[in-house]
Amino acid sequence: MFARTSAVVFLPQCGQVRTMATLKDITLRLKSVKNIQKITKSMKMVAAAKYARAERALKPARVYGTGSLALYEKAEIKAPEDKTKHLLIGVTSDRGLCGAIHTSVAKNIKLQIANLTASGKEVMVVNVGDKLRGLLHKTYGSHILLNCKEVGRKPPTFTDASNIATELINSGYEYDTGSVIYNKFRSVISYKTSEAPVFSIETVANAETMGIYDDIDADVLRNYQEFALVNLIYFSLKESSCSEQSARMGSMDAASKNAGEMIDKLTLTFNRTRQAVITRELIEIISGAAAL
Amino acid sequence: MMAARFLVRRAIPALRQVRCYADAPGGGSQMSFTFASPTQVFFQNASVRQVDVPTLTGAFGILPAHVPTLQVLRPGVVTVFNDDGSSAKYFVSSGSITVNADSSVQLLAEEAVTLENLDVAAAKANLEKAQSELLGVSDEAARAEIQISIDANDAIVKALE
Numbered sequence: 001m002f003a004r005t006s007a008v009v010f011l012p013q014c015g016q017v018r019t020m021a022t023l024k025d026i027t028l029r030l031k032s033v034k035n036i037q038k039i040t041k042s043m044k045m046v047a048a049a050k051y052a053r054a055e056r057a058l059k060p061a062r063v064y065g066t067g068s069l070a071l072y073e074k075a076e077i078k079a080p081e082d083k084t085k086h087l088l089i090g091v092t093s094d095r096g097l098c099g100a101i102h103t104s105v106a107k108n109i110k111l112q113i114a115n116l117t118a119s120g121k122e123v124m125v126v127n128v129g130d131k132l133r134g135l136l137h138k139t140y141g142s143h144i145l146l147n148c149k150e151v152g153r154k155p156p157t158f159t160d161a162s163n164i165a166t167e168l169i170n171s172g173y174e175y176d177t178g179s180v181i182y183n184k185f186r187s188v189i190s191y192k193t194s195e196a197p198v199f200s201i202e203t204v205a206n207a208e209t210m211g212i213y214d215d216i217d218a219d220v221l222r223n224y225q226e227f228a229l230v231n232l233i234y235f236s237l238k239e240s241s242c243s244e245q246s247a248r249m250g251s252m253d254a255a256s257k258n259a260g261e262m263i264d265k266l267t268l269t270f271n272r273t274r275q276a277v278i279t280r281e282l283i284e285i286i287s288g289a290a291a292l
Numbered sequence: 293m294m295a296a297r298f299l300v301r302r303a304i305p306a307l308r309q310v311r312c313y314a315d316a317p318g319g320g321s322q323m324s325f326t327f328a329s330p331t332q333v334f335f336q337n338a339s340v341r342q343v344d345v346p347t348l349t350g351a352f353g354i355l356p357a358h359v360p361t362l363q364v365l366r367p368g369v370v371t372v373f374n375d376d377g378s379s380a381k382y383f384v385s386s387g388s389i390t391v392n393a394d395s396s397v398q399l400l401a402e403e404a405v406t407l408e409n410l411d412v413a414a415a416k417a418n419l420e421k422a423q424s425e426l427l428g429v430s431d432e433a434a435r436a437e438i439q440i441s442i443d444a445n446d447a448i449v450k451a452l453e
Contacts, residue, residue, distance in 0.1 A: 057331065059333070060328060060329070060330070060331055060332050060333045061330060061331075063326065063328045063333045063336050064328040064329065064330050064333070064400060067326045067328055067398040067400055068398070068400055070326075070390065070392070070396065070398050071362070071390045071392065071398070074392040074393065074394065074396070075392070157330075158330040158331075158402065212359075212360050212393055213360045213361050213362055214359045214360060214361045215349070215361055215363075216361065216362055220348065220349070220362065220363065220364055221362065223348075223364040223388075224362050224363075224364055224388050227364065227386075227387065227388045227400075227402075228388070231330075231400060234330055
């Protein structure tokens with residue numbers, strides 16, 4: 001005889017039973033959302049203050065940065081296409097809650113690494129900021145050259161940029177060409193993930209238009225290039241930090257608004273529940289009295 | 293018809309004899325001067341008459357239509373002569389200067405201050421301290437640092453005297 005396949009319907013004892021939320025539950029939820037709103041509001045104030053300072057500092061830094069890049073534009077120095085060793089410097093920071101700041105830089109870097117390794121070139125990445133390290137080290141850990149921490153707590157200084165550049169030069173990675181990927185500040189509500197080119201000393205020395213520049217020997221050119229690298233890193237740090245603070249301001253503002261909406265909805269639910277409780281008690285009293 | 297040909301033939305040599313003056317070099321007599329430090333902009337695309345800079349290969353003055361060059365600065369005084377004849381002096385610690393073919397000059401200094409902000413007594417004290425430290429240190433990197441300090445303080449003292 002065939003055994004009867006008895007489909008055992010297993011009713012879990014502790015299923016998801018939805019009852020009417022009690023007043024206490026709603027009160028707890030309301031209190032916690034109100035606290036969260038206070039926190040996000042204060043984070044927004046802090047980000048706004050830091051953003052104001054960063055934007056003021058960005059003005060001279062922009063003049064400085066564009067001045068440093070001016071040579072490469074005017075001399076139209078371009079990296080030759082067949083170079084094999086690439087360097088990517090991704091500029092982010094250590095702290096989150098700023099929208100898509102870190103992920104946009106990471107996405108750009110991942111795309112470039114994929115393209116470059118597919119065409120057989122060697123790529124190494126310098127992570128400025130812990131967030132970028134977290135986003136890259138699982139899948140592209142072998143491409144990471146340097147990690148920089150403690151970025152973002154205080155406004156970036158020229159000394160920070162100088163330290164990063166020194167470590168990069170001391171690491172001995174002989175890159176042929178490279179770029180810095182950072183978030184260029186456009187306005188309070190918008191930024192753009194941009195790339196600025198990094199040229200090696202050979203590329204600059206061998207560029208055709210460099211012939212018109214007078215009296216340059218290898219030592220001067222090396223000093224000049226190292227200084228230009230620090231300038232570029234400094235410029236990208238300043239732009240990134242300004243973009244980050246404005247993005248954090250925006251995202252904390254949105255969070256506060258969302259929390260405010262939740263509070264409104266919860267307050268309405270609370271009042272409805274309170275009225276329902278009162279009505280129930282009244283009904284019980286009345287029906288109890290009627291039973292007498 | 294013959295007359296027309298005559299006219300045409302005579303016209304061509306006439307054109308060839310017209311001479312023009314050479315065009316002024318690109319940029320004319322204007323220098324677009326940008327002088328900035330990471331935290332402060334002193335000049336931005338300004339038009340100035342002359343700039344004197346101290347570089348590792350010596351001090352030289354840059355006028356409009358200077359030959360393009362790249363140089364690295366040494367600690368010293370940068371003097372900017374404006375179009376109206378006035379001049380301004382700044383002390384720079386180090387940096388780079390770029391003169392491009394279109395007569396634009398970018399002077400990027402790591403630190404730059406006006407001379408009023410420097411204290412000659414403090415500079416002299418630092419200079420003596422650095423010189424005495426140099427005698428006692430043998431490590432290459434530390435020697436280089438102290439030498440830099442000596443150069444910078446020496447330049448400050450010279451600039452203020």
